[in-house]
Amino acid sequence: MKRQFVFFICIVSALFFSCNTQQSKPIxxxxxxxxxxxxxxxxxxxxxEVKQKLIQLAxxxxxxxxxxxxxxxxxxxxxxxxxEQIASDMSYAAKRVMLLNAERAYYNVGVNVVGYAxxxxxxxxxxxxxxxxxxxxxK
Numbered sequence: 001m002k003r004q005f006v007f008f009i010c011i012v013s014a015l016f017f018s019c020n021t022q023q024s025k026p027i028x029x030x031x032x033x034x035x036x037x038x039x040x041x042x043x044x045x046x047x048x049e050v051k052q053k054l055i056q057l058a059x060x061x062x063x064x065x066x067x068x069x070x071x072x073x074x075x076x077x078x079x080x081x082x083x084e085q086i087a088s089d090m091s092y093a094a095k096r097v098m099l100l101n102a103e104r105a106y107y108n109v110g111v112n113v114v115g116y117a118x119x120x121x122x123x124x125x126x127x128x129x130x131x132x133x134x135x136x137x138x139k
Contacts, residue, residue: 058105076125
């Protein structure tokens, strides 16, 4: 009986220590997630850090079945159509990265192409800082 108990304790300890005890930090669902990035000539996101954050977000969405809205903004570059095209290209690139890494996240994220509106830097409408995507959680 004592041997069985010691064996049981060894098995439980081995299982406990073999599990990955570090969990990823949950994403705060109360704040907006804002990403600034540029696209290359093929429409791909050039900033690797932004790609990794989008991948992390996609996996988190898939794991938790969260639903989000992606709002895509641009700087004021000219016509309304051009601003909306820039924003649309950014949203497409972000969703493509998400799809490649977590299919469910792709379908749980709705897109709202805003174009030039609600600038971060209203004093300089052409500032590249105004070009961004923002994710907000749907409750």
